[in-house]
Amino acid sequence: MNRLNRNQMAARVAQDIPEGAYVNLGIGLPTRVANYLPADREIFLHSENGLLGMGPAPAPGMEDPELMNAGKEPVTLLQGGAFFHHGDSFAMMRGGHLDICVLGAFQVSAGGDLANWHTGAADAIPAVGGAMDLAIGAKQVFVMMEHLSKSGECKIVPFCTYPVTGIGCVDRIYTDLAVIDITAHGLLVREMVDGLDFAELQRLTPVPLTLAATAATTVAA
Amino acid sequence: MNRLNRNQMAARVAQDIPEGAYVNLGIGLPTRVANYLPADREIFLHSENGLLGMGPAPAPGMEDPELMNAGKEPVTLLQGGAFFHHGDSFAMMRGGHLDICVLGAFQVSAGGDLANWHTGAADAIPAVGGAMDLAIGAKQVFVMMEHLSKSGECKIVPFCTYPVTGIGCVDRIYTDLAVIDITAHGLLVREMVDGLDFAELQRLTPVPLTLAATAATTVAA
Amino acid sequence: MIDKTVSSLEEAVAGIFDGATVMIGGFGIAGQPAELIDALIAHGARDLTIVNNNAGNGEIGLAALLRARRVKKIICSFPRQADSQVFDALYHAGEIELELVPQGNLAARIQAAGAGLGAIYTPTGYGTLLAEGKETREIDGRHYVLEYPIRADFALIKAFRGDRWGNLVYRKAARNFGPIMATAATVTIAQVGEVVPLGALDPESIVTPGIFVQRVVAVPGLAQARVA
Amino acid sequence: MIDKTVSSLEEAVAGIFDGATVMIGGFGIAGQPAELIDALIAHGARDLTIVNNNAGNGEIGLAALLRARRVKKIICSFPRQADSQVFDALYHAGEIELELVPQGNLAARIQAAGAGLGAIYTPTGYGTLLAEGKETREIDGRHYVLEYPIRADFALIKAFRGDRWGNLVYRKAARNFGPIMATAATVTIAQVGEVVPLGALDPESIVTPGIFVQRVVAVPGLAQARVA
Numbered sequence: 001m002n003r004l005n006r007n008q009m010a011a012r013v014a015q016d017i018p019e020g021a022y023v024n025l026g027i028g029l030p031t032r033v034a035n036y037l038p039a040d041r042e043i044f045l046h047s048e049n050g051l052l053g054m055g056p057a058p059a060p061g062m063e064d065p066e067l068m069n070a071g072k073e074p075v076t077l078l079q080g081g082a083f084f085h086h087g088d089s090f091a092m093m094r095g096g097h098l099d100i101c102v103l104g105a106f107q108v109s110a111g112g113d114l115a116n117w118h119t120g121a122a123d124a125i126p127a128v129g130g131a132m133d134l135a136i137g138a139k140q141v142f143v144m145m146e147h148l149s150k151s152g153e154c155k156i157v158p159f160c161t162y163p164v165t166g167i168g169c170v171d172r173i174y175t176d177l178a179v180i181d182i183t184a185h186g187l188l189v190r191e192m193v194d195g196l197d198f199a200e201l202q203r204l205t206p207v208p209l210t211l212a213a214t215a216a217t218t219v220a221a
Numbered sequence: 222m223n224r225l226n227r228n229q230m231a232a233r234v235a236q237d238i239p240e241g242a243y244v245n246l247g248i249g250l251p252t253r254v255a256n257y258l259p260a261d262r263e264i265f266l267h268s269e270n271g272l273l274g275m276g277p278a279p280a281p282g283m284e285d286p287e288l289m290n291a292g293k294e295p296v297t298l299l300q301g302g303a304f305f306h307h308g309d310s311f312a313m314m315r316g317g318h319l320d321i322c323v324l325g326a327f328q329v330s331a332g333g334d335l336a337n338w339h340t341g342a343a344d345a346i347p348a349v350g351g352a353m354d355l356a357i358g359a360k361q362v363f364v365m366m367e368h369l370s371k372s373g374e375c376k377i378v379p380f381c382t383y384p385v386t387g388i389g390c391v392d393r394i395y396t397d398l399a400v401i402d403i404t405a406h407g408l409l410v411r412e413m414v415d416g417l418d419f420a421e422l423q424r425l426t427p428v429p430l431t432l433a434a435t436a437a438t439t440v441a442a
Numbered sequence: 443m444i445d446k447t448v449s450s451l452e453e454a455v456a457g458i459f460d461g462a463t464v465m466i467g468g469f470g471i472a473g474q475p476a477e478l479i480d481a482l483i484a485h486g487a488r489d490l491t492i493v494n495n496n497a498g499n500g501e502i503g504l505a506a507l508l509r510a511r512r513v514k515k516i517i518c519s520f521p522r523q524a525d526s527q528v529f530d531a532l533y534h535a536g537e538i539e540l541e542l543v544p545q546g547n548l549a550a551r552i553q554a555a556g557a558g559l560g561a562i563y564t565p566t567g568y569g570t571l572l573a574e575g576k577e578t579r580e581i582d583g584r585h586y587v588l589e590y591p592i593r594a595d596f597a598l599i600k601a602f603r604g605d606r607w608g609n610l611v612y613r614k615a616a617r618n619f620g621p622i623m624a625t626a627a628t629v630t631i632a633q634v635g636e637v638v639p640l641g642a643l644d645p646e647s648i649v650t651p652g653i654f655v656q657r658v659v660a661v662p663g664l665a666q667a668r669v670a
Numbered sequence: 671m672i673d674k675t676v677s678s679l680e681e682a683v684a685g686i687f688d689g690a691t692v693m694i695g696g697f698g699i700a701g702q703p704a705e706l707i708d709a710l711i712a713h714g715a716r717d718l719t720i721v722n723n724n725a726g727n728g729e730i731g732l733a734a735l736l737r738a739r740r741v742k743k744i745i746c747s748f749p750r751q752a753d754s755q756v757f758d759a760l761y762h763a764g765e766i767e768l769e770l771v772p773q774g775n776l777a778a779r780i781q782a783a784g785a786g787l788g789a790i791y792t793p794t795g796y797g798t799l800l801a802e803g804k805e806t807r808e809i810d811g812r813h814y815v816l817e818y819p820i821r822a823d824f825a826l827i828k829a830f831r832g833d834r835w836g837n838l839v840y841r842k843a844a845r846n847f848g849p850i851m852a853t854a855a856t857v858t859i860a861q862v863g864e865v866v867p868l869g870a871l872d873p874e875s876i877v878t879p880g881i882f883v884q885r886v887v888a889v890p891g892l893a894q895a896r897v898a
Contacts, residue, residue, distance in 0.1 A: 042443055052653055053645075080605060080609065080640040082645045088651075091553075093558075095557045137558060
């Protein structure tokens with residue numbers, strides 16, 4: 001089958017972000033989604049450190065240490081963008097003003113619980129940042145992650161075994177194999193990659209799946 | 222005795238506002254205090270509709286309908302003043318950032334309860350504005366009022382009979398007869414007007430008073 | 443291309459439904475979106491719950507909306523004023539419901555709605571008539587009243603300048619409730635003295651970022667409040 | 671005449687006592703008042719509780735304060751980073767206490783302190799390890815955690831420009847926690863790239879009004895963050 005690579009996953013998520021959406025892209029893999037947003041759509045990127053209308057990385061040599069994204073990488077501000085303080089920035093998240101946030105994950109449960117901040121390892125230093133605020137704040141929470149962990153276990157699970165970030169907060173999962181909605185009636189498979197059949201996807205996924213009547217084949221970018 | 226008139230009361234309060242103080246002057250009588258602040262002291266006047274560094278009334282013809290005080294009278298902004306929204310303005314009050322507020326009152330109780338927003342009359346339309354926020358927010362709450370009502374009843378009372386604005390919030394009372402601190406040990410008379418003796422003040426006031434060892438005679442401006 | 447500007451006041455207030463909760467900015471007439479209110483009167487929605495600091499001044503703006511009998515309930519801090527005769531008459535006739543809220547609690551409850559808080563413990567009003575029947579709690583030796591967010595379906599506000607993304611700046615004391623109401627309404631509608639090109643507003647000085655604004659309508663030549 | 675400017679960094683941090691709670695602005699190095707932190711190290715106060723988003727980067731600023739063993743406890747949202755080696759070592763050695771707070775709760779709790787709220791019901795963290803043992807409540811079908819204000823004795827922040835009354839403006843994303851920490855500390859100390867004459871800051875664009883600032887110290891030529 002044509003498993004998506006990480007850039008293809010980012011491109012696939014980008015397709016679903018409509019013009020005019022206010023969007024926060026989490027640190028790590030989700031940040032790449034910005035590279036694939038269609039140039040003909042005006043989309044508003046929010047960064048929790050106080051930016052709305054975040055633009056691409058600056059040209060080399062033009063970096064400004066006071067103009068960074070939440071991952072502390074240099075960015076720019078588009079014309080029409082705005083700066084604000086952390087209180088206002090998190091009011092945007094927690095008050096339900098963001099349309100979409102895209103987060104990475106260790107696990108997502110059948111009920112939409114998200115685990116992405118802590119491995120639970122006894123000697124790990126916990127760090128949460130804005131993950132819990134994003135998880136519960138945006139109107140729609142998209143997760144992007146590999147379907148299987150490096151050791152081959154499915155990251156979609158009946159119940160999270162890692163400490164959760166938020167309860168029942170995930171709306172849609174994008175993996176390298178499929179696009180899956182979390183609905184009141186369970187997990188609904190919207191798309192699968194070319195060459196993957198539903199039975200095989202279900203075999204890999206320890207949670208009951210339903211194939212959407214309109215299910216499509218993912219077209220890799 | 223030399224009972225103070227309302228302008229003399231305002232002038233007396235103004236003497237006690239030190240340089241650098243952040244001050245809110247309530248609607249009505251307290252607003253006059255601004256007219257008597259010593260010109261050689263920098264004092265920061267706050268208005269709850271979003272002004273800090275409020276200046277005097279503008280010259281006739283220079284009024285700006287978007288530059289008013291809380292009483293909706295035209296004002297100016299000093300150099301160094303700032304505009305902000307209602308959330309920030311009331312955070313300044315409620316967060317304890319104002320040093321002093323000066324309020325009018327119907328009654329003040331021996332325990333420092335304030336009644337200044339509602340006569341309690343059955344057909345009155347209640348209106349509270351920012352009175353309750355000011356009463357509990359400022360570091361020091363000064364009340365200025367006539368000692369006796371028009372019908373001759375003392376406005377300093379054992380317990381408020383009017384609906385209260387705040388509980389135990391008043392620090393000092395300025396009347397046309399005396400300056401009285403509300404302390405943990407009761408009401409302490411700091412000053413009396415010329416020609417008034419303590420026995421007479423106590424006779425007029427249905428709450429036990431103590432004369433401060435340092436009590437002085439009020440010098441009318 | 444995203445363009446939140448609409449070309450008429452009618453379009454700006456389209457969709458305001460009977461029974462809606464509508465926040466209206468302004469402290470007295472400063473910041474009161476008088477032309478949007480006139481458009482709301484013409485639009486015709488009824489049984490409105492209005493959130494404003496006051497209950498109308500004189501015969502224009504909010505007072506005119508009240509006089510047109512479109513308002514079921516008003517949530518405000520200071521209804522009674524020298525020129526609040528329209529409200530006063532309706533109130534005495536029992537034809538309008540009043541929820542009186544201390545001004546700082548009004549602001550804080552609007553902010554709580556905008557910021558997604560479930561409730562707040564506020565120091566204001568403790569021990570008064572306006573806290574009767576409300577839950578209270580002592581925290582670190584101080585008494586607080588539990589107050590809930592005030593949300594709205596629509597907010598009508600007035601700003602000085604805006605752009606097509608909905609970014610707004612205000613003018614002087616007309617700022618008042620505008621920025622916080624914008625955060626607490628599903629649809630925020632701003633009348634602005636001038637629509638400026640994208641990028642003309644300094645990103646350091648934008649008071650209301652466009653995320654909080656859904657519609658912008660220019661009311662030219664009225665950068666200042668209209669005097670009755 | 672009120673002049674909140676002080677002429678040296680030593681004077682700026684004078685009076686910070688052993689055991690004080692000190693908020694320090696910045697998100698990473700953007701907005702971090704590195705020179706004030708250096709002055710605090712030289713000043714010598716110990717057993718501090720520090721409130722910051724992070725727990726130090728590299729070997730400068732907050733990391734240097736940690737390395738000097740002046741910090742008993744840190745309240746932050748994101749201690750672990752690629753270059754948080756100083757904190758990591760102290761933490762693993764059991765030599766520093768950590769209170770981990772989701773970033774939005776950190777901001778909201780600081781704001782609650784500044785605004786005089788007794789407590790807030792926040793949606794963030796419900797059902798997670800970080801809400802264990804905390805009071806919760808269901809309000810309108812949603813779950814919230816009760817969180818209390820975070821106050822400080824001192825706040826050290828960095829702004830772009832300031833004046834003698836303590837009014838401040840910030841630069842780009844270096845604004846972050848500065849404005850809210852300024853509201854929540856008894857003594858707020860701001861290092862600014864430039865002290866400007868009173869009136870030079872536009873009253874419409876002042877982000878932190880001087881009421882929230884007690885001391886201002888110029889650190890010339892450092893309008894931008896210092897890069898390690």
